[in-house]
Structures are given as C-alpha cells and as structure tokens.
Amino acid sequence: MLQTILTSVLGPMLWGTSYVNFTELLPVDHPFFVGAIRALAGGLILLAINPRMPRPAVMARYAVLGTLNMALFFALLFVAAARMPGGLAATLGAVQPLVVIALSSLLIRRMPHPVQLAAGVAGVIGVGLLVLSPSEHKPDLIGVLAAIGGTCSMAVGTVLIDHWGRDGKPLEMATWQLILGGAILLPVAWIKEGLPPVPDGPALAGYAWLILLGTAFAYYVWNRGITRLGPSGAYLALASPVVATLIGTIWMSEIFSIWQWIGIVLVLGAIIAGVSVKRRAPVDPNPVPTAAAGKA
Incomplete structure (x- = not known):
C-alpha cells in the first residue's frame, strides 16, 4: 500500500511543476498550443501502452469528456x-472537488454532507483571500477567470463521468x-495563436518534461494508483498545489501576503474535509412508496 501511495503521488507532484515549466521554458503567448500538444502527444504515448479502440458510443462520450477535462482545462x-x-x-484550480460537490447536488441530486457544505464555504472564503488580499503578486482578472473557468470545466466533466458511469x-x-x-484544441490554437516560434534547446526540454513526465507518466501512475487506492486516493491530488506553491516561493521568489497564505491553507483544508466524508446517495425525485408506508 505504501509503495502504491508513493508511486501515485508522483502524478500530482509532476502536475505541480507544469506552471514553472510553462512560464520559464515554453512560449507563454501560445497557451492553447501548449495545451493541445501536451494533451495530444501525452495521449498518443499512453495509447502505445494500451492500444485499445473503444466502441463508437463510448468514443462519443470520451470526446465530450476530452473537451471538458483536457481541451478547455x-x-x-x-x-x-x-x-x-x-x-x-494551482490552488485556485484545487477547488475543483468542491465545485464537483456543488454540481452533483444540482445535476444528479446527490445532496452534500453538512461537512461538505461547511468545506464549500471555507473554500470560497479561502479563494476570496487568495484573489482579493493586497499583495505584490495580486493576480489579474483574466488569470483568475481562466483558473476558475478551467476548474469548472473539469468539474462538469467529472460529474458527467459520475453520471454516465465508467465506460472503460x-x-x-x-x-x-x-x-x-x-x-x-489544436485547430483552435492554430486559428487563434498561429504557430509558435521554433523551439530552442530549453523549450525542447520543457516540452519533453511536460509531455513525457508531466502528462503521459503522471496520468499513468495516477490512474493506476486510483484503481488500487479507491476514493481515498483523491487526497493525493493536493500534492499539485503544494508543489507549485513551494516552487514559486523558493525558486521564483513569489512573495505572498499573510492573508494569501491563510487563503491557501483554508482552500487545502476545505478540500481535505470535503472529500473525507462519504457522499450521500442521489435523491430520487419520484420515490416509490414502500409497503410499510402504504399501511401507515
């Protein structure tokens, strides 16, 4: 079990390196192109490991999920x-489990546990502290909206997986x-951004790290671990914002205010609390009366 945990956590840890890798080595003015290459190349590497073609109906669902969980995200x-x-x-993106809890209650009528409601409130407060606190590195509006938009897109995809069931x-x-x-995403990137500059040595190293380790290897060990650990493995995803924050603080000299640090702690604590309790079963909008109820 310990070996599985240590292997699985490598995935989120590698995801946490994507931010500094992108800003330091890759063309930051081509975010759509970088996202498209990361997804397409990483997926083709995984296909070499598991060369199986799904049924057309399942492939259609994968296209919807791929748009939400990969292309937009x-x-x-x-x-x-x-x-x-x-x-x-990374911390703004980490609120995705809380968004999933909220969407599950709205779309598939899976009512949240009271602890999850409290975690959602704490998470919103934490995000507010991250975004609104005065700081030398206060994010701009487009960055915040992009982070929240990507989080919501992947949350919808996660709820659809829960609703449809796992096809494979x-x-x-x-x-x-x-x-x-x-x-x-690739044709969208081509139309909107055009071709990026020819990659130099550092950019090639950045693409290699992002595709081979940050995507193909990270998704492989993550999915392999989740199948063995079950739902409790969701906690390991917290390694991504932790690694991204440590890299930013130590290597990039990103100075956060005390209120932003409190916000980070609140968000991570809210996620731990939110995913630690068992979700309630979906509510049936048209319950069938039981025999005992009929006699009452």
Missing part, C-alpha cells in the same frame, strides 16, 4: 499560469480524453 490552465503566480493558479478502465479513459481533447 489545459487551455485555461496555461492562460492562468501565464498571468498569475503558479502557487495561486481509468487508463483507457485518460488516453482517449487526452487524444480527443488535444485534437479538438
């Missing part, structure tokens, strides 16, 4: 990374979401 993630410190962008194994789902998401 990666594009908006890199827009946010280009405009705000990596630690803040986690690795297969990740593979085809990446491939289809990248294929959908």
Whole structure:
C-alpha cells in the first residue's frame, strides 16, 4: 500500500511543476498550443501502452469528456499560469472537488454532507483571500477567470463521468480524453495563436518534461494508483498545489501576503474535509412508496 501511495503521488507532484515549466521554458503567448500538444502527444504515448479502440458510443462520450477535462482545462490552465503566480493558479484550480460537490447536488441530486457544505464555504472564503488580499503578486482578472473557468470545466466533466458511469478502465479513459481533447484544441490554437516560434534547446526540454513526465507518466501512475487506492486516493491530488506553491516561493521568489497564505491553507483544508466524508446517495425525485408506508 505504501509503495502504491508513493508511486501515485508522483502524478500530482509532476502536475505541480507544469506552471514553472510553462512560464520559464515554453512560449507563454501560445497557451492553447501548449495545451493541445501536451494533451495530444501525452495521449498518443499512453495509447502505445494500451492500444485499445473503444466502441463508437463510448468514443462519443470520451470526446465530450476530452473537451471538458483536457481541451478547455489545459487551455485555461496555461492562460492562468501565464498571468498569475503558479502557487495561486494551482490552488485556485484545487477547488475543483468542491465545485464537483456543488454540481452533483444540482445535476444528479446527490445532496452534500453538512461537512461538505461547511468545506464549500471555507473554500470560497479561502479563494476570496487568495484573489482579493493586497499583495505584490495580486493576480489579474483574466488569470483568475481562466483558473476558475478551467476548474469548472473539469468539474462538469467529472460529474458527467459520475453520471454516465465508467465506460472503460481509468487508463483507457485518460488516453482517449487526452487524444480527443488535444485534437479538438489544436485547430483552435492554430486559428487563434498561429504557430509558435521554433523551439530552442530549453523549450525542447520543457516540452519533453511536460509531455513525457508531466502528462503521459503522471496520468499513468495516477490512474493506476486510483484503481488500487479507491476514493481515498483523491487526497493525493493536493500534492499539485503544494508543489507549485513551494516552487514559486523558493525558486521564483513569489512573495505572498499573510492573508494569501491563510487563503491557501483554508482552500487545502476545505478540500481535505470535503472529500473525507462519504457522499450521500442521489435523491430520487419520484420515490416509490414502500409497503410499510402504504399501511401507515
């Protein structure tokens, strides 16, 4: 079990390096292109590991999920990374489980636990402190909206997976979401941004790290670990904002205010509390009376 945890946490830790990798080595004025290449190339590598073609009906669902979880999410993630410190962008993105809890109650009538409601309030307060507190590195509005938009997009995709049920194994789902998401985003990037500059040595190293380690390897170990650890493995995703914040603070000299640090702690604490309690079963809008109820 310990070996599985240590292996699985490598995925979120590598995701946490994406922010500094993008801003320091890759073309920050081409966030859509970087997101498209990351998704498409990473998915093709995973396909080499698991070369299985899903049924057409399942592929259609993967296209929807790939648009939400990969194309929109990666594009908006890199827009946010280009405009705000990596630690803040990653922490804003980490509120995704809280958004999933809220959307589940609205879309599939899975009512949240009172602890999850309290965690949601704490998370909103934490995000407010991150965004509104006076600081040398106060993020701009577009960066904040991009981070929140990407979070909401992936949250909708997560709820759809919960609603539709898993059509295939986690690795297969990740593979085809990446491939289809990248294929959908690539022409958008071409039209909106054009071709990026020819990559030099550092850029090639940045792409190699992002595609091989930050996407293909990270998604492989993450999905492999989640199948063994179950829902409790969701806690490991917190390693991503932690790593991004540490890199930003130590390497990039990103100075946060005390209120922003409190916001980071509130958000991470809210996520731990929110995902630690068991979700309630969906509410049936048309319950069938039981025999005992009929006799009452």
